[in-house]
Amino acid sequence: MSDKPAVLPNGFCSNKTPVPGTARQVNAHSLGAKFSRMHGRRYADCPCGKSPALTERGKLRPHKQPTA
Template sequence: MSDKPAVTPDGYCTNKEPIFGTIRTINASATGPKFFHLHGRRMAKCPCGKETSLTDQGNLRRHKQPQA
């Protein structure tokens, strides 16, 4: 039995809640103008094993589970 969240028929993870304590903010302002769009992006891990960015409401963005 797997502890991973369910998957939709098109392969997307159904979990929206990040793992508590895994939220971090990427600060890329020192890398130059090409990567400045990364500044302030909040990332978190999903129980499926994927790390993805968060929405403004603190939910995980739509993502596919990593392939085994």
């Protein structure tokens, strides 16, 4: 039995709750203008193995599980 969340029929992960204590904010200011879209973005880990961005309400954005 796997600890990964279920996969929806459209291929996306069904989990919306991040793993507690894994939320982090990216500081990409020193990387330059090319990476400015990443600056200040919040990411967290999902039990499926991905690290998608968080929404304003602290939920995980829709993402597909890693293949392997």
